[in-house]
Amino acid sequence: MSGCSKRCKLGFVKFAQTIFKLITGTLSKDKIEDELEMTMVCHRPEGLEQLEAQTNFTKRELQVLYRGFKNECPSGVVNEETFKQIYAQFFPHGDASMYAHYLFHAFDTTQTGSVKFEDFVTALSILLRGTVHEKLRWTFNLYDINKDGYINKEEMMDIVKAIYDMMGKYTYPVLKEDTPRQHVDVFFQKMDKNKDGIVTLDEFLESCQEDDNIMRSLQLFQNVM
Amino acid sequence: MAAGVAAWLPFARAAAIGWMPVANCPMPLAPADKSKRQDELIVLNVSGRRFQTWRTTLERYPDTLLGSTEKEFFFNEDTKEYFFDRDPEVFRCVLNFYRTGKLHYPRYECISAYDDELAFYGILPEIIGDCCYEEYKDRKRENAERLMDDNDSENNQESMPSLSFRQTMWRAFENPHTSTLALVFYYVTGFFIAVSVITNVVETVPCGTVPGSKELPCGERYSVAFFCLDTACVMIFTVEYLLRLFAAPSRYRFIRSVMSIIDVVAIMPYYIGLVMTNNEDVSGAFVTLRVFRVFRIFKFSRHSQGLRILGYTLKSCASELGFLLFSLTMAIIIFATVMFYAEKGSSASKFTSIPASFWYTIVTMTTLGYGDMVPKTIAGKIFGSICSLSGVLVIALPVPVIVSNFSRIYHQNQRADKRRAQKKARLARIRVAKTGSSNAYLHSKRNGLLTEALELMGTPEEEHMGKTTSLIESQHHHLLHCLEKTTNHEFIDEQMFEQNCMESSMQNYPSTRSPSLSSHPGLTTTCCSRRSKKTTHLPNSNLPATRLRSMQELSTIHIQGSEQPSLTTSRSSLNLKADDGLRPNCKTSQITTAIISIPTPPALTPEGESRPAPASPGPNTNIPSIASNVVKVSAL
Numbered sequence: 001m002s003g004c005s006k007r008c009k010l011g012f013v014k015f016a017q018t019i020f021k022l023i024t025g026t027l028s029k030d031k032i033e034d035e036l037e038m039t040m041v042c043h044r045p046e047g048l049e050q051l052e053a054q055t056n057f058t059k060r061e062l063q064v065l066y067r068g069f070k071n072e073c074p075s076g077v078v079n080e081e082t083f084k085q086i087y088a089q090f091f092p093h094g095d096a097s098m099y100a101h102y103l104f105h106a107f108d109t110t111q112t113g114s115v116k117f118e119d120f121v122t123a124l125s126i127l128l129r130g131t132v133h134e135k136l137r138w139t140f141n142l143y144d145i146n147k148d149g150y151i152n153k154e155e156m157m158d159i160v161k162a163i164y165d166m167m168g169k170y171t172y173p174v175l176k177e178d179t180p181r182q183h184v185d186v187f188f189q190k191m192d193k194n195k196d197g198i199v200t201l202d203e204f205l206e207s208c209q210e211d212d213n214i215m216r217s218l219q220l221f222q223n224v225m
Numbered sequence: 226m227a228a229g230v231a232a233w234l235p236f237a238r239a240a241a242i243g244w245m246p247v248a249n250c251p252m253p254l255a256p257a258d259k260s261k262r263q264d265e266l267i268v269l270n271v272s273g274r275r276f277q278t279w280r281t282t283l284e285r286y287p288d289t290l291l292g293s294t295e296k297e298f299f300f301n302e303d304t305k306e307y308f309f310d311r312d313p314e315v316f317r318c319v320l321n322f323y324r325t326g327k328l329h330y331p332r333y334e335c336i337s338a339y340d341d342e343l344a345f346y347g348i349l350p351e352i353i354g355d356c357c358y359e360e361y362k363d364r365k366r367e368n369a370e371r372l373m374d375d376n377d378s379e380n381n382q383e384s385m386p387s388l389s390f391r392q393t394m395w396r397a398f399e400n401p402h403t404s405t406l407a408l409v410f411y412y413v414t415g416f417f418i419a420v421s422v423i424t425n426v427v428e429t430v431p432c433g434t435v436p437g438s439k440e441l442p443c444g445e446r447y448s449v450a451f452f453c454l455d456t457a458c459v460m461i462f463t464v465e466y467l468l469r470l471f472a473a474p475s476r477y478r479f480i481r482s483v484m485s486i487i488d489v490v491a492i493m494p495y496y497i498g499l500v501m502t503n504n505e506d507v508s509g510a511f512v513t514l515r516v517f518r519v520f521r522i523f524k525f526s527r528h529s530q531g532l533r534i535l536g537y538t539l540k541s542c543a544s545e546l547g548f549l550l551f552s553l554t555m556a557i558i559i560f561a562t563v564m565f566y567a568e569k570g571s572s573a574s575k576f577t578s579i580p581a582s583f584w585y586t587i588v589t590m591t592t593l594g595y596g597d598m599v600p601k602t603i604a605g606k607i608f609g610s611i612c613s614l615s616g617v618l619v620i621a622l623p624v625p626v627i628v629s630n631f632s633r634i635y636h637q638n639q640r641a642d643k644r645r646a647q648k649k650a651r652l653a654r655i656r657v658a659k660t661g662s663s664n665a666y667l668h669s670k671r672n673g674l675l676t677e678a679l680e681l682m683g684t685p686e687e688e689h690m691g692k693t694t695s696l697i698e699s700q701h702h703h704l705l706h707c708l709e710k711t712t713n714h715e716f717i718d719e720q721m722f723e724q725n726c727m728e729s730s731m732q733n734y735p736s737t738r739s740p741s742l743s744s745h746p747g748l749t750t751t752c753c754s755r756r757s758k759k760t761t762h763l764p765n766s767n768l769p770a771t772r773l774r775s776m777q778e779l780s781t782i783h784i785q786g787s788e789q790p791s792l793t794t795s796r797s798s799l800n801l802k803a804d805d806g807l808r809p810n811c812k813t814s815q816i817t818t819a820i821i822s823i824p825t826p827p828a829l830t831p832e833g834e835s836r837p838a839p840a841s842p843g844p845n846t847n848i849p850s851i852a853s854n855v856v857k858v859s860a861l
Contacts, residue, residue: 044288044347048297059302066298067310074344090701091708092659093716164712170722171714174729183712220707 043076045117055121056129062121069117077114080104094168102162106142128221133205135218140204150198156184268306269320274313275306282323289347291323315342322348330357336364370637371644394472414465415528421458421521424451459495462488462521484527491521534638538631549623553590556619560586560612567605574601585609590616667718669702 045051045066052059070076072086080101087100107115107123126134141147145155160180167175191199191207208214245252267283269276269291286292301308309316315334319342322328330339330353343350353361388396397407428444428451444451466488473479494514526532539546561582568576575598576582585598589612600609709715717725 044290044293044295045298047294048300063298063300070298070345074341076347090704092663093705163708164714166708167712167714167716170717170719171712172717172721172725173714174722174725175714179712179714 043116045076051118051121054118055125057121057125065121065124066117069120077116078120079114083107083115091166091168093170094166096166098158098162098165102142102145102159105145106138132209132215132218136205136208137201140201150200151204152198153184153188156187156199157181160184160187269316270301270304270306270308271311271313271316272309274316276316276320278320278323285323285326286348291319291346293347295347311345312338312342315339319343319346319348322352327354328352328357329354330361332360336361336368340365371640391472392474394468395474398469398472410465411528414461415525417458417461418521418524418528420454421462421518424454424458425515425518425521455495458521459492462492462524466492484524487520487523490517491524494518530638534631534635538627538634541634542626542630545626546623549619549626553619556590556615557583557586560590560608560615563608564600564605564612567602567608568600571601571605576600576605586612589613591620592617663716664718665698666702666705667716669698670706670716 048059048062051057051062055062057065069078072078073082078086083104084097084100087103088096090096104115105111107119109119109123123138126138130138140151143151143155143159145158157180160183164175164180164183169175188197188199190211191203193203193206264279264281266277267280269278283291283296290296296307299307299309314331315338318329318331328348328350340350350361397403397410401407401411429442431440432443432446433440466485469485469488470476470479479485494517497514526536558579561579564585565576565579565582568574568582576585582598585600588595588598589609592613594613600606705716
C-alpha cells in the first residue's frame with residue numbers, strides 16, 4: 001500500500017512539474033543522456049625493450065604485432081566480443097565463437113576478461129617460438145577449461161565440439177551427431193595411459209611426444225611471422 | 226600546471242631571489258638536473274606528411290600514445306622517424322593539442338573518424354576546448370541517435386526463431402507486412418474504420434422527405450440499416466481489441482497506451498447504448514455519447530504513418546506550445562479587460578462582462594473578425610485595433626516551431642527507412658563476401674591440389690594454373706585445410722551438400738563389395754556409367770560410391786589413386802601410406818582437361834591417414850581424403 005501511495009505522490013509531483021513547465025515555458029532538456037562521460041579504458045604496453053627481453057620476438061616483429069593489435073583495439077585491450085569477431089572472420093563456414101571463447105580464456109591468464117598486449121604477445125611467443133614442451137603445456141592449458149590441472153572427458157568434448165562447430169553445415173561427409181564423441185573416445189584411448197578417465201599433464205606430454213605426427217605438426221607454424 | 230607554462234619555470238625560480246633577504250631559514254637544496262639531455266627534434270611521419278616537434282612537447286601528456294613509450298612501437302629504425310599509418314589531417318589537430326593544450330574539432334571531419342583517431346592516440350575527447358565542444362557534442366548526439374535507431378530496428382527485426390503463437394500474433398499486429406494474413410487483417414480493419422466514420426457522417430444528412438412529415442436525417446429514416454452497420458463495425462473493433470489484448474506482451478502497459486484508450490472510447494458508446502435504451506432520462510446523455518464515435522477516426526493513426534508523425538510532433542513540442550498558449554491567454558485577458566472597460570460607457574454594448582469580451586478578443590486576435598461584437602466608442606476602437614495587430618504577431622509565433630519539429634521528425638523517419646534499406650543491402654553484401662571467401666577456399670583447394678598433384682608427378686608444365694592467390698590467402702587456406710584435417714571432414718559448397726543429402730536418402734541400402742578395382746572402366750568412363758549402380762563396399766560405412774564419385778568430380782586428387790589396384794578398399798589399407806600410390810601412369814593431358822569433372826573410376830581411394838588421434842579405425846574415417854604426402858607438401 002505504501003508503494004502505491006509513494007507512486008501516487010511521485011506521479012502528482014511529476015504532473016505539477018509538467019504544468020509548471022508548460023506555464024513558465026522552460027524548454028525540455030535533450031532526451032539523449034549525455035553518455036560522453038564514460039572513461040575510456042586505455043592501456044599502454046610496457047616498453048619495447050622489456051617485451052623484447054621477455055619474449056622470443058625481435059623488435060621489428062613486436063612492432064608489426066603491435067600495429068595490427070592496435071588497429072583492431074585502439075584502447076589497448078581486447079575483450080571477448082572483439083576477439084570472437086576477429087576470429088570468426090577467418091572461418092566463414094561455421095561458428096567459431098565457442099572455440100574463440102576457449103582461446104580467449106587461454107590467452108587471458110589473469111582471468112580479467114580482457115587481454116592486454118603483453119598477454120597476447122607472451123602467448124604468441126610460446127606458440128610460435130617456444131619449445132615443444134612449452135607449446136604442449138600451453139595446449140594442455142587450453143584444453144583444461146576449468147584450469148584444475150586435469151582434462152576430463154567433458155572438457156575434451158566441449159573443445160572438440162567447438163572445433164567441429166567451426167566446420168559449419170556443408171561438409172563432406174555429413175557431420176553426424178556422435179562424431180565429436182567418437183573423436184574424443186579415440187583421443188582418450190590414446191592419451192589416458194592409466195585409464196582413469198582423466199588426462200594429466202604428464203600423460204599428455206608423454207603421449208604427444210610419442211606421436212610423430214603431433215610432433216611434426218607442432219613445427220608447422222614456425223615461420224608464421 | 227598547464228603544460229605550456231612549464232617553459233616559464235626558470236623565470237619563476239629566478240624571481241624567487243626576491244624572497245631570499247626576507248627568509249629566516251636556509252633554503253632547501255635544489256633538485257639536481259640528472260639528465261642533462263638536450264631537447265631533440267622528433268620527426269613524425271604520418272602517411273607521408275612529416276611533422277616535427279620537440280620531444281618535450283610530446284612528453285607534456287605522458288598518458289597518451291605520443292607522450293609515452295608506446296610510440297617506440299612505431300619507430301622506424303631505418304629512417305629514424307616515427308611512422309604512423311593514419312590520417313594526416315586529424316593528426317594536425319592532435320599535434321596542436323600537444324603544442325597549445327587545447328584540442329579542437331574540425332567541422333568538416335566525420336565524427337566517428339575523429340573519435341577513432343582520438344582513441345588511437347589515447348586522447349580523451351572530453352578535453353576538447355570550449356570553442357569546439359558544442360559542435361562536437363551535437364554531432365556526437367546525432368550519431369548516437371542514429372545508432373540507437375539502428376539498434377531499435379535491429380531488435381524489431383530479430384527474434385526470428387521459434388516465436389510462440391502469441392508473439393507471432395503481436396508481431397503481425399504491429400508490423401502488417403510480416404504475413405499475408407496480417408496484411409489482410411490490416412486492410413479489413415482500415416476499411417471498417419472508414420465505413421464507420423462515413424456512416425456517422427451520413428447519418429445526420431437529411432435524406433428526403435417521407436410524405437406527411439418533415440425532413441428526416443438518414444439515420445432516422447433507415448435506422449435499421451444504420452444500426453446493423455454500426456453493430457458490424459463494433460463487432461470487428463471489439464474482436465480486434467480483444468485479440469490485441471490477448472497478444473500484447475505486457476497487458477497492463479497495453480491497456481494504458483493511447484491507441485488502446487482510443488479503441489475503448491470508440492466502442493464504448495455502442496455498448497452503453499445497448500444497455501441504456503430504456504431509461505428516458507439518460508437517453509439524452511446517451512445521444513451525447515454518440516459524439517465519441519467520431520474518435521474512431523483516430524484509429525486510422527495505426528494505418529497512417531503521417532498521422533503518427535503529426536501526433537509525435539505535437540507531443541514533442543508540447544512545452545513550446547504550452548508556453549505560447551499561456552502567453553496567448555495572458556494577452557486575451559489583458560485585452561478583454563481593456564475592451565470591457567472601454568466599452569462600458571456605450572449603451573447597448575455587447576461587452577457585458579469580461580468573459581464575454583474574451584470571445585471578441587479571440588476572434589480579433591486570430592484575425593477572424595466575425596463582426597458579432599464590435600466596439601463603438603473611440604477608445605474601444607483604438608484598443609481593438611491594437612488587439613488585432615498584436616494578435617497577428619502572437620498567432621504567428623508557434624507555427625515555425627511546429628513546422629521545424631515536424632520536418633525534423635519527418636526527415637528522421639525517412640532517414641530511418643533509408644537506413645533500413647541500406648542495412649539490408651549491407652547484410653546482403655556481407656553474406657556475399659562470406660560465401661565468396663568460402664567459395665574461394667574451395668576453388669583454391671581444387672586448383673591447389675591439382676598443382677600439387679602435378680608437382681608430385683614431376684610434370685613441369687601447367688604449374689601455375691590459378692596460382693594467383695596472395696600469400697595471405699594461401700595462408701588462410703592452409704589454416705582451413707588444417708581444420709579439415711583435424712576433423713576429418715571436408716568443406717564443400719551448398720549444392721554438393723544438397724546433392725549428397727538427396728543421394729544418401731535415395732540410396733540407403735548397403736553396398737556390395739567390388740572385388741577388384743581393375744574391373745572399372747578407368748579413365749574413359751563417361752558420366753552415365755559413373756552413375757551406375759555399381760557401388761563399392763567400404764568397411765563400416767554406408768557411403769554409396771555414387772556420392773564418392775560426385776565428390777570425385779570435385780576433388781582432383783582422386784585421379785591419382787585411380788590407377789592403384791593395390792589400394793583396395795579393405796580395412797587394412799586404411800593406414801596405408803600413400804607414398805607408393807601416387808605415381809599413377811595416367812597421362813598429363815587427361816588430368817589437365819579434368820579440373821571440373823574428372824572421369825574417375827568408381828572406386829574409393831582411401832588414402833591412409835597418417836595422422837594422430839582420429840586416424841585409428843573409427844567408422845567415419847573412410848573419407849576420400851587427400852593423400853597425406855600431399856599434405857606434407859603444402860604444410861611445410
